Amino acid sequence: GAVVSQHPSRVICKSGTSVKIECRSLDFQATTMFWYRQFPKKSLMLMATSNEGSKATYEQGVEKDKFLINHASLTLSTLTVTSAHPEDSSFYICSGKGAGGTDTQYFGPGTRLTVL
Amino acid sequence: EDQVTQSPEALRLQEGESSSLNCSYTVSGLRGLFWYRQDPGKGPEFLFTLYSAGEEKEKERLKATLTKKESFLHITAPKPEDSATYLCAVQASFNKFYFGSGTKLNVKP
Numbered sequence: 001g002a003v004v005s006q007h008p009s010r011v012i013c014k015s016g017t018s019v020k021i022e023c024r025s026l027d028f029q030a031t032t033m034f035w036y037r038q039f040p041k042k043s044l045m046l047m048a049t050s051n052e053g054s055k056a057t058y059e060q061g062v063e064k065d066k067f068l069i070n071h072a073s074l075t076l077s078t079l080t081v082t083s084a085h086p087e088d089s090s091f092y093i094c095s096g097k098g099a100g101g102t103d104t105q106y107f108g109p110g111t112r113l114t115v116l
Numbered sequence: 117e118d119q120v121t122q123s124p125e126a127l128r129l130q131e132g133e134s135s136s137l138n139c140s141y142t143v144s145g146l147r148g149l150f151w152y153r154q155d156p157g158k159g160p161e162f163l164f165t166l167y168s169a170g171e172e173k174e175k176e177r178l179k180a181t182l183t184k185k186e187s188f189l190h191i192t193a194p195k196p197e198d199s200a201t202y203l204c205a206v207q208a209s210f211n212k213f214y215f216g217s218g219t220k221l222n223v224k225p
Contacts, residue, residue, distance in 0.1 A: 004159075006159075032211075034213075042217070043203065043215050043216065043217040043218050044203070044215045046213065046215075049211075091157075093159045095159075103147060103148050103165075103207050103211075104150060104162060105150070105162075105205075105213070106162055107152070107159035107160045107161070107162070108159050109158055109159045110157070110158060110159045112157070
């Protein structure tokens with residue numbers, strides 16, 4: 001149980017285009033979803049936290065107009081990188097957490113974004 | 117200041133050589149401590165959740181323990197397939213999560 005999927009797993013795009021990454025909880029309802037960014041050989045950097053039906057809460061230094069997060073249902077959250085630039089190239093990982101009981105986050109497999 | 121520190125940064129073991137990874141934390145209002153395993157190019161895989169000092173959990177060759185200041189992940193008789201980066205995370209008050217920088221474990225046959 002507690003499976004989270006991400007799509008796509010890899011994406012290559014040109015500078016200036018927008019990219020959407022989907023995160024789905026397959027066998028549980030994720031009332032809270034988190035989006036992380038991970039640089040090579042570094043730990044996870046939290047970008048934002050979103051609760052279903054609410055606006056996302058962004059961490060300090062993360063541009064909310066550049067990284068648009070939508071959490072429209074209990075099983076789906078999306079991250080859109082708008083007007084992507086090479087410095088946005090990274091490994092993006094989402095996680096989901098259910099309501100009540102455990103507070104464990106379950107992570108997706110990640111999306112490798114390369115902006116040319 | 118809330119923070120999580122993992123040590124060592126990297127650990128090389130021979131197959132069968134048991135050892136422990138450390139996760140020390142200073143957070144206000146600990147709600148839970150989590151261990152994950154991460155393989156290169158993949159998302160973290162959940163291993164354990166610990167909620168209170170004295171709690172222990174086991175899974176195959178791994179055993180996690182928790183005190184008021186730190187957690188240990190004990191690896192007994194590791195195998196090469198245990199090679200990965202092990203991440204520790206702490207949930208504090210107000211639903212804030214803090215991740216350590218990880219310990220990269222390499223088990224040689």
